[in-house]
Amino acid sequence: MSDLILELNGVGMQFGGLKALSNISMRVRRGEFIGIIGPNGAGKTTLFNAISGVIPPTAGEVYVAGKPMRGRAPDDFCKLGVARTFQTPRIFPDMTVRDNVRFAHTFGNGGRQGIDLIDQVMHAVGMVEDENDIAGAMPPARQRQLEIAMALATSPRLLLLDEVAAGLTEGEVEEVARLILRLRDDYDLTVVWIEHAVKTLMNTVERVAVLNFGELIADGTPAQVAADQKVIDAYLGEEEAA
Amino acid sequence: MKSFLPAVLVSGAVLALAPWLLPEFWVSLLMTCLMYVVLAVSWSMFSGATRYLSLASTALFGLGAYTTAWGYEVLPWPLLIVVGAAVSAAFAAVLGAAVLHLRGTYFAILTFGMGELVKHTITYIEKSAFGTVGRVIIDVPSNEAVYWTVLALALITVVAFRIVADSRLGLAMRGIGQDEQRAATFGVDTRRIKVMGFALSAAFAGAVGAAMAVRWTYIDPHTAFNPLIGFQTVLIAMVGGASTLRGPVIAAVALSVLSDVLRLNFPYFYLILLGTLLILSVLFMPRGIAAVEWGRLLGRRQAR
Numbered sequence: 001m002s003d004l005i006l007e008l009n010g011v012g013m014q015f016g017g018l019k020a021l022s023n024i025s026m027r028v029r030r031g032e033f034i035g036i037i038g039p040n041g042a043g044k045t046t047l048f049n050a051i052s053g054v055i056p057p058t059a060g061e062v063y064v065a066g067k068p069m070r071g072r073a074p075d076d077f078c079k080l081g082v083a084r085t086f087q088t089p090r091i092f093p094d095m096t097v098r099d100n101v102r103f104a105h106t107f108g109n110g111g112r113q114g115i116d117l118i119d120q121v122m123h124a125v126g127m128v129e130d131e132n133d134i135a136g137a138m139p140p141a142r143q144r145q146l147e148i149a150m151a152l153a154t155s156p157r158l159l160l161l162d163e164v165a166a167g168l169t170e171g172e173v174e175e176v177a178r179l180i181l182r183l184r185d186d187y188d189l190t191v192v193w194i195e196h197a198v199k200t201l202m203n204t205v206e207r208v209a210v211l212n213f214g215e216l217i218a219d220g221t222p223a224q225v226a227a228d229q230k231v232i233d234a235y236l237g238e239e240e241a242a
Numbered sequence: 243m244k245s246f247l248p249a250v251l252v253s254g255a256v257l258a259l260a261p262w263l264l265p266e267f268w269v270s271l272l273m274t275c276l277m278y279v280v281l282a283v284s285w286s287m288f289s290g291a292t293r294y295l296s297l298a299s300t301a302l303f304g305l306g307a308y309t310t311a312w313g314y315e316v317l318p319w320p321l322l323i324v325v326g327a328a329v330s331a332a333f334a335a336v337l338g339a340a341v342l343h344l345r346g347t348y349f350a351i352l353t354f355g356m357g358e359l360v361k362h363t364i365t366y367i368e369k370s371a372f373g374t375v376g377r378v379i380i381d382v383p384s385n386e387a388v389y390w391t392v393l394a395l396a397l398i399t400v401v402a403f404r405i406v407a408d409s410r411l412g413l414a415m416r417g418i419g420q421d422e423q424r425a426a427t428f429g430v431d432t433r434r435i436k437v438m439g440f441a442l443s444a445a446f447a448g449a450v451g452a453a454m455a456v457r458w459t460y461i462d463p464h465t466a467f468n469p470l471i472g473f474q475t476v477l478i479a480m481v482g483g484a485s486t487l488r489g490p491v492i493a494a495v496a497l498s499v500l501s502d503v504l505r506l507n508f509p510y511f512y513l514i515l516l517g518t519l520l521i522l523s524v525l526f527m528p529r530g531i532a533a534v535e536w537g538r539l540l541g542r543r544q545a546r
Contacts, residue, residue, distance in 0.1 A: 052427060078429035092420040103417050106410055107429035154428060 005030045005065055005081075005158050005190050006051060012059030013046050013214075020046040021057070021214045028158070028192065033184060035201040035222075036194045038211035039234070044194045045087055047211065048160050052084045053077040064158070078108050081157030083150075085164055087194075089143035093136025097127055097146055100135050101153050108154030121152040124183060141167065148179075152187060159183075161193045165200075173197045177204040202226065210234070246404060254397045261386040273389050273457075275498040276396040277450055281471070282478040282490035283399045284446035287406055288439045289476075290484030291415035295350045298337065300472030301357030302330040302444045306451025307466040308364060311377045314456075319383060323391070323452045330448025331441040333360070338440040342433065354472070361467035368463070376462030383456055391453050399446045403487050406442070415439050474501075481523050483530020492531055 006028040013021040021043045028034060036044050049055040051062055053074035062069045064080045092100050098118070105111060105118050122128050125145045130138070135146060144164045151159055165176040177200050184191050195201045202208060202222040210218040210225060212234040218225045225231055257276075260269050281299055289296050306326035313322050341352045368374050382388075406412045414435045417425035426432050455461055478497050483489030500519070504512035527534055 054423060054427065073431075073433075074423065074426035075429045075431050078427055084427060086424075090421055090424045092417055092424070094420060095416070099413075103413055103425075104428045106413060107425075109429070150428070 003029050004063070006192075007063040007066075008051070008060065009063070010060035011047075011050055011057045011062060013043070013050055013055070014058045019214050021050065024060070024216050026209065026216065026219065028190060030157070030190055031188075032190055032207060033181075033205045034192045035205035035208045036192060036211065037196075037198055037201060037208060041213075042211040043214040044211055045162055046214075048084055048162055048192075048194065051077075052082055052160060054084075075107070078154055078156075081109065081155075082160065083108070083152070083154045083156035083158070084160035085144065085147040085151055085162050087162045087166065089140060089147050091135045091143050091146055091150070093134070095135055096131065097133050097135050097138075098122070098131040100146060101149050104150035105153040108156075110153045110155040113155050117153060117155065121149045124152065124186070125149045125179070148183075152183065156187075156189065158190045158192070161191065161195075163194055163196065165195055165197055170197070170200070173200045177201075180204070247401070250397055250400055254393065257393055258390060261389055266385070269385065269389055271499065271502055273392050274502070275495045276389075276392045277454055278474065278478055278494035278498050279396045279491055280392070280399045280446055280450040281475040282482065282494045283396075283403050283487065284443045285475050286479045286484045286487075286490050287403050287446075288415065288443035290479060290486075290490075291407075291412060291419050292436060292439060293419040294342070294345065294436070294440075295476070296440070297350050297354035297472050297476065298334065298357055298444070299447055299475040300467055300469050301353075301360045302334060302447035303451035303454075303471050304357070304361065304364075304463070304467035305330045305333055306448035306453075307455040307461060308451075308463075309448070310452045310455035311379065311461045311466070314379050319456060320391075323395075323449050326452025327445040327449040330451070331445040333448075334444030335437055335441040338437040342436045342440065354469075357467065357469075357472065361463045364467075365463045376460055376465075379456055379459050379461065382459060388453065388457055392450065395446070395450050395453060400487065400491065402446070406439075407487070411435065411439060411442075477520055481520065481527070481530060483532030486530070486532040489530045489532030496531075 004027055008024050008026045011021060011024040012019065024047065036047065038044050046055070050057040053069065053072055053076065056070070064077060064082055067080065069077065092103060095103065101118050101122055110117050119128070122131060125148050127146060127149055130142070135143065138146070144166070148161070148164060161180065165173040168176065180191060180193065181204065183189065193201065193205065205222065207220065208218070208222050208225040209216060210231050217234060218228045218231045220228075257272070260272055264272070281303065285296065285299055288294070306329065309326035309329050310319065310322045313325065317325065337353065337356050341349060344352060414425065414430045417428070417430060418432055418435065422432055451466070455466070458465060474497070478493045479490045481497065482491070482493030501512065501516055504515050508515060
């Protein structure tokens, strides 16, 4: 079996006249923990849409576990072990917390893991006491945690996290980072994490990819990326100047 | 589920006594109620969960009725009910595969249009191949037999609704109704689920059409494919609360009785009254009768 869980080959995404992504090539090995950073509108979420089947890329090819994914629907991505969260949480608002997790567990690969996985993942994100709450009535931060539990309930191999720590204080972001590290070990996951909290992200992940105007401008260890002149100009520079 | 099955069986047993206890007019009205229970509950099974608003009930019911009209001299009537269910399910599967990628108004209008297409196709076939406008069904079963059959169908539909709601199919359909793409990211083959759910719910409408056909003795496409049947079905389900089971059941009885009472007492403007009532109920009970918290409403009144 191939060591590569995800491979992007010249992936591009064109919306009318707007090039949201251009010529992205990237390889993700099993077990890696990758952070993705970039200014607003750099194409981070668009990249997630391309590698989870939500919006198929208009150019290039995506491979999941060695399989070409052109023309595949999101459920095929799920069955190959890709799970994601959304920047604006997309849970099933009228269902209870438990039914949301049960949903994710039923149709993905989670069903094969037995029913215990539902309780296990709810425990992992600390939602056991809320299991009968209506999901849509919870504050966004809790909905994000629920989305993590739902993603885990599909028994994924590759977990895509889109700003799960948005709107949190620095201390809370650190907590989320620790949670992700723990989940990664417990569930043997490959993680790709988009976050605007650059400092925490750089301290947590092993590898950072930087997007700017739809292009991949840097990809390396946090130290390499932080020293990269293009990254400083495009992104970190703004922060230092501020 | 524990108290559900006994409750269904007991109400079934009580309703089965009707032909001995009630005058014929009331039995006939009860049968109309039960017919709409089948139509509205089966409609909710798919459309209430997925929020795909189908106007195909007329076509599905009519296909069932025409199965009986065409097959009555060849096959026994109970078998025709099964065949009618299969015909409507097959039609819904084909129709669903073709149009279930559309949502909202587009889906509603297309399902309605397909129904009209079926009606005119059958009219054409009857005229050109058989040289007839309608068909006479002779030697029909007794009124009691039809009543008990429709009652049995209503009970089966109600139980099926509950079984589907608790199943994987039902869970998948609810997810599709709330966020279809999100459901897909959790591994739901949304296309397959939609076609399956649509075809399954169609089977009940076809069955009740095949059962009711013998009531009319004379069947032509305009009776069998009466668009009011489809509209009334949707209205009952919406007024009752399409995501619940008791909503459509209550509303099927209430609206059938109401429209009959109004029709008898105000023959000239009963449709106006009915329409006004429907507008009011949609305005003040947007999620249906079943969603109104009667207990709290009454409690608050008493507190004052």
